[in-house]
Amino acid sequence: GDTLYGVTESGGGSGFGTVFAVRTNGTGFTNLHSFAGASDGIGPVAGLIIVGTTLYGTAQNGGSGSEGTVFAINTDGTGFINLHNFTGSPGDGINPRGGLVLVGSTLYGTASGGGTAGQGTIFKLSLTGTDYATRYHFTGGSDGSSPRPTLIVSGNTLYGTANGGGSFGGGAVFAIQTDGTGFTNLHSFTFDSGSPSFTNSDGEFPIGELILSGSTLYGTAFSAGGLANGTIFQLSTNGTGFTTLHSFTGGGGGGRPSAGLILSGNTLYGTTRLGGIGGGGTVFSFSLGSVSAPRLTITRSGADVLLTWPTSFTGFTLEANTNLSTTNWSVVIPSPATIGTYNVVTNSIVGLEKFYRLRAP
Numbered sequence: 414g415d416t417l418y419g420v421t422e423s424g425g426g427s428g429f430g431t432v433f434a435v436r437t438n439g440t441g442f443t444n445l446h447s448f449a450g451a452s453d454g455i456g457p458v459a460g461l462i463i464v465g466t467t468l469y470g471t472a473q474n475g476g477s478g479s480e481g482t483v484f485a486i487n488t489d490g491t492g493f494i495n496l497h498n499f500t501g502s503p504g505d506g507i508n509p510r511g512g513l514v515l516v517g518s519t520l521y522g523t524a525s526g527g528g529t530a531g532q533g534t535i536f537k538l539s540l541t542g543t544d545y546a547t548r549y550h551f552t553g554g555s556d557g558s559s560p561r562p563t564l565i566v567s568g569n570t571l572y573g574t575a576n577g578g579g580s581f582g583g584g585a586v587f588a589i590q591t592d593g594t595g596f597t598n599l600h601s602f603t604f605d606s607g608s609p610s611f612t613n614s615d616g617e618f619p620i621g622e623l624i625l626s627g628s629t630l631y632g633t634a635f636s637a638g639g640l641a642n643g644t645i646f647q648l649s650t651n652g653t654g655f656t657t658l659h660s661f662t663g664g665g666g667g668g669r670p671s672a673g674l675i676l677s678g679n680t681l682y683g684t685t686r687l688g689g690i691g692g693g694g695t696v697f698s699f700s701l702g703s704v705s706a707p708r709l710t711i712t713r714s715g716a717d718v719l720l721t722w723p724t725s726f727t728g729f730t731l732e733a734n735t736n737l738s739t740t741n742w743s744v745v746i747p748s749p750a751t752i753g754t755y756n757v758v759t760n761s762i763v764g765l766e767k768f769y770r771l772r773a774p
Contacts, residue, residue: 416441418468418488420457429455429475432468432486445490450475453495454482459512459563463488464540469496471509471522480507480527483520483538496542501527504547506534511622512563514571515540516591521548521571523560532558532578535571535589548593553578555598557585562622562673566591572599572630572650574619583617583637586630586648599630599652605637613637615657616644621683622673625650627708631658631681633670642668642688645681645699659699663688667695678723678754709771713762720758720769724751728774731758733767742770 415437425431425447432446445468448454454472461470466488476482478500486493501507506524513522521537528534528550538545551558557575564573569591579585583602589595605613616634623632628650638644639660648655658681661668667685674683681699689695707726712719720731731749732742749756 416488418445418461418463420459420461420470422456422458430457430472432457432461432470432490434488434490443490445488446486446493448472448475451477451479453493454484458510462513462515464515467492467540469513469515469520469540471512473508473510473525478505480505481509481524483509483513483522483542485540485542494542497536497538497545499524499527504529504534504550506536506547510561511573514564514566516566516569519544519591521564521566521591523562523564523573525559525561525576533560533575535560535564535573535593537591548591549589549596551575551578555580555585555601556596557587557598557601561620565623565625567625567650570650572623572625574621574623574632576618576620583613584619584634586619586623586632586652588650588652597652599650600648600655602634602637605641611637611641612639614639615646615655616660620671624674624676626676629654631674631676633672633674633683635669635671642666643670643685645670645674645683658701661685661688665690667697678725707771709769711769714759717759717761720745720760721755722771724754724756729771730774731756731769732772733769735765735767737768742772745769 421431427449429448435442455475457472461468472482476498478498480499483497507527509524511523513520524534530552532551532553534547535549558578559576564571575585579601586600588597603613605611617637618635621633623630634644640662642661642663645659667688669686671686674681679701685695707722731745734742749758
């Protein structure tokens, strides 16, 4: 609706962080919950997800096991509950620094430490906190170590980054099935050159979460790269085609990106922790270059599906078909509405299954 939800790492009644709400126009700020420590957690640093009227998140420390928590709270601030208290033993993770993703009715996340090798874990649990299980234990070897960012999901595959480890010690991009099988190292970041330049071809220490567009993953590496201040990279979901798109220069060009990217149309947007004119960091954009056709995106919204494509591509017509073996494509009604920089068509989830395409002018 018109409400934003988030967390603060510190502050609140006990100084251990909060969950808050604020309207998009800046009014109505509300502290929904102040963390108290051993009872509920300390220092939430990752974003929340919302399922119905319930918010889900992680706290990196505290809880009954002193190693972090997974929690739920209603959007009105009632009903706070710890769904899981991390202990580090036996085989449990510790210190979750990333958020959660939802697949069906199951939450997935990462713990940056703990597990059987002490190098972090991937875990899952239900929306009620039952059925908690560790899906993967990082070894610190070629698979990586210390996964920090929030995972992303496509179908039954989870994608993420490990801050350390990999084949060369600079971190890794990985994929794993939601049932815990099929772990794959998609890319290991290479050694830097050492003092004095600390450069390499691809970057090191990816601590921001990935984004997925089609079959391409985009992300940032915190340091190294051609100019020693981090990189923007892309690779295919099958691990091929790794490309360094940009090496940060430091100084006025910004450096040390530590958060994920967003993609709008054909442009990536993100932030750097350092650099810029005042030295306090930057907000940047990076164009992926010209493309010949827009990308059609379909997402579920309650009982509807939203079909969207950028308004920068003009003249394209949205069509639907119930059978790909025929040529009976028909124009989708209603006509698209313009919301920001996107054309948006809302269709109810009723009737026959449909396929959609954009017809070029």
